[in-house]
Amino acid sequence: MAQRLAFTFTDGERGSMTREEMLLHIITHGSYHRGNVGQMLKSIGMNPPRDLYTRFLHAVEPQRRDA
DSSP, rough: OOOOOEEOOOSSSSEEEEEHHHHHHHHHHHHHHHHHHHHHHHHTTTTOOOOOOHHHHHHOOGGGGGG
């Protein structure tokens, strides 16, 4: 996880991050977009979708509801 990898950003600039930093970036980046889409849906009078990860966890392990 500490291995540093070099890459090129979409704008052509070069950069480097550790594998750990890349994973954190992917997680936070996706959350940012999901939140933005939810706000956009609310602004046009639609309800954003429920959190699908928690729904998945409870579907595959229903005993989690009993905790």
